[in-house]
Amino acid sequence: MLNEPVGVRSPQFSNQWIRVTPLGSVAYWYLDSMETVRRLGNMGEGWDGYGSPSIPVRTTIAANYILSLVSQHQVNSPHIAPVPGGGIQLEWDYDNRALEIEIHPSGEINFLIAEGDEIIVKPLHEKLLSPLLTWIQTGYFT
Amino acid sequence: MPSMSSEHHSLPDFAKPPVVETVLDVGFSPLSGWGIPHFGLFWQSIRDEYPTFRDQPPVLLERETFGNKQSQRLNVAFEFLNQPEARCWFEEKSGSRLIQIQQDRFIHNWRKTEEQQEYPRYENVIRPAFEREWDRFCSFLDQQGIGLPEVQQCEVKYVNHVDFDGWESFTHLVDALETWPGSRGFLPLPESASFITSYLMPENAGRLRIIAQPAFRHVDSKSVIQLILMARGQPKSSDRRAILEWFDLGRQWIVNGFAEFTSAKMHHIWERIR
Numbered sequence: 150m151l152n153e154p155v156g157v158r159s160p161q162f163s164n165q166w167i168r169v170t171p172l173g174s175v176a177y178w179y180l181d182s183m184e185t186v187r188r189l190g191n192m193g194e195g196w197d198g199y200g201s202p203s204i205p206v207r208t209t210i211a212a213n214y215i216l217s218l219v220s221q222h223q224v225n226s227p228h229i230a231p232v233p234g235g236g237i238q239l240e241w242d243y244d245n246r247a248l249e250i251e252i253h254p255s256g257e258i259n260f261l262i263a264e265g266d267e268i269i270v271k272p273l274h275e276k277l278l279s280p281l282l283t284w285i286q287t288g289y290f291t
Numbered sequence: 292m293p294s295m296s297s298e299h300h301s302l303p304d305f306a307k308p309p310v311v312e313t314v315l316d317v318g319f320s321p322l323s324g325w326g327i328p329h330f331g332l333f334w335q336s337i338r339d340e341y342p343t344f345r346d347q348p349p350v351l352l353e354r355e356t357f358g359n360k361q362s363q364r365l366n367v368a369f370e371f372l373n374q375p376e377a378r379c380w381f382e383e384k385s386g387s388r389l390i391q392i393q394q395d396r397f398i399h400n401w402r403k404t405e406e407q408q409e410y411p412r413y414e415n416v417i418r419p420a421f422e423r424e425w426d427r428f429c430s431f432l433d434q435q436g437i438g439l440p441e442v443q444q445c446e447v448k449y450v451n452h453v454d455f456d457g458w459e460s461f462t463h464l465v466d467a468l469e470t471w472p473g474s475r476g477f478l479p480l481p482e483s484a485s486f487i488t489s490y491l492m493p494e495n496a497g498r499l500r501i502i503a504q505p506a507f508r509h510v511d512s513k514s515v516i517q518l519i520l521m522a523r524g525q526p527k528s529s530d531r532r533a534i535l536e537w538f539d540l541g542r543q544w545i546v547n548g549f550a551e552f553t554s555a556k557m558h559h560i561w562e563r564i565r
Binding site for chain 1: 311312314316350389391396398400402403446448450452483485504505506507508509510512514515517
């Protein structure tokens, strides 16, 4: 599970603990997405008009982590939105396919894939991220 | 030979250094008796202090080579393929210290945390903590009949995060950048830059690398300049004293290198003491 993200691993797998994303090789949309997450993290309680709690730091860190992984792939920028209850959702739509990654305030991370009427919701494991991104772009998991 | 204490007092010092993490890394020949169960057995022996573990992919031992010895790199890569594909992180309760273990590595990290903002100093905390944990690891190997590590390489790394506070341009970070294109001619000041420089230590004792790159820090969603100083080399032997001597040398190069590489303007911000 991606409950406790530890950062992006560089290709040689680093011995560092504090992880960052070097900005030399990331997608064009990466910094804008980070700014969006930062703004979401700064929203106060009741941001949705229905008393929703603010988004906890661990959720924004997890979102940053996932976006850092995603930014290494050739994929379009996600739509990033807050979720009532204090979560963050990343979403991509291609043709009749949709991929959503929801980061819950508890630290739990799920993904949803939908194609036509078929919908699957599962916990997200880091190893699944690459196949899911391939699928949303091509319709195939390989 | 000067003692560590006298060397320490001659090194540059800063009241507010930008260091956020230190790494003391010992690479050794793969332990032939080491297997997956040993991660758990070792964890049991340190669990009271290091209650959290995480799985990680192994780190490749990138051996420094000097002259035309590139073939060694291939040998090491081959050894790497035969290892259990595992590295374990054991995190200390306070969140400021980490032990990383894999079949051919022992790594001890310190990092800055919310609670521990001040760098605790190499000679007071970082070095003694490594010494204690290395001894404990070697005792464990001995108890398990695995044998002591045959050390191939040591690495000291200081990771500095330079926030965009109190300085206006990337060129202010490093004196040498003042004369880069963009400082005095048609081009405007560079908004960003990345570079890697390496320096050979005398008598092939090792190599110092300085790496600067703009980066995004996840924990607080901030853009920073990550300035890494990393010294690698082979200690004279595998015993603890030789390892610590090499770490002292590597750290000496890092501290002197940092002071020489960065600008007086930044030293003022970091409150240089000597």
